[in-house]
Amino acid sequence: MVSSRMTSEAAIRRFADMVRTGEVAEPYGEPRLGVDLGTANVVLSVVDGENQPVAGAWVHSTVVRDGIVVDWAGATTVLRRLKDDIERRTGHRFTRASVSIPPGISEGDTKVFRNVASAAGLDTDEVVDEPVAAARALGISDGCVIDIGHGTTGVSILSGSRVLLSVDEATGGHHMNLVLAGAYHIGYDVAEVMKKDPTRIHEVMGVIRPTLEKMASIAEAALVGFDVPAVYLVGGSSSFPDAPDVFAQRLGRPVIRPAEPLFVTPLGIPMKELSDD
C-alpha cells in the first residue's frame, strides 16, 4: 500500500498550524486524544488511525509547576474547556485520552495527572513519558531528547523507544524571564513578551545565552558515558534561532531542532506504533 503519511517534520508543522488556527482535518480511522499538562501551556492533540494530526488546542496556564499539579481544580477546568472546544470542532466525543508525564515523577504524582483527566471526563488510555511522546512525533526510537520548557530542562536517553536515563533540572524559559527582567529592570510579564519578540532577538540572546549554556551543560553531564546516534532539541525554550548551535558546541555533536519545537511532545502523546507498509 502506498502511504500518504506526512513526514514527521511536516506533521509537526501541520499540527502547530492547527493549534494556532483552530483548523481541523478529516480523520482516517478512529481519532485519539492526547493531553499535555505543562508548566506554561496545556496542549490537547488529536491524531487519526494513521498518526496524522487532526486537531489541536492550547491555553497558557499555571496549573502545573515543574511537573507537579499545583492547582487541581484549575487543571480540571482548563482541560474540560479545551476538550469541549476540540469536541465542538471535530464533531467527535472523547471519553479517553493518553496523558503525558515528565519522566521520573512518583507514582502518586502520576496518579494526580490521571485523576485530573478523569475529573474532566477522560479515562486514561496510556500514561506516556514526555520524551517517549517527543520521540514518536520525531519518528525515532533511539537517541537523546532534550526538552527545554518553561520550568525545567529534561534530558532523556532513549533506546528501542524506552527511556534509559532521564534527568530533569529546574532551568527553563521561566529563568530566562527572570534574567531578562533583572537586566532590563522590567516586569516578569514584559520580559516574557520581549523574549519572544523577533525584532529584539539579538539583545535577548545577549542576555539569555548563559541560561541556554547552563541548559547545554545539564545535557552534557547527562550524556556522559552514552554514545547516542542523534540529539534532538524540543520544547518552547528551544525556539531561539541560535539554540541548536549553543547545544552543538557544548555537546560536540550535531543537534537537530525541528520546526515548531513547542508542539513536538504534545503531538506524539496520542500516537501509536504503526507498521511500515
Ligand SMILES: Nc1ncnc2c1ncn2[C@@H]1O[C@H](COP(=O)(O)OP(=O)(O)OP(=O)(O)O)[C@@H](O)[C@H]1O
Ligand atoms: N518564540 C519563542 N522564543 C523563546 N521562547 C519561547 C518562544 N515560544 C515559547 N517560548 C517559551 O517556551 C516556554 C514554554 O514551552 P513549553 O510549552 O515547551 O513548556 P511547558 O511544557 O509548559 O513547561 P515544562 O516542560 O517545563 O513543564 C515558555 O517559557 C515560553 O516563554
Ligand SMILES: [Mg+2]
Ligand atoms: Mg513541557
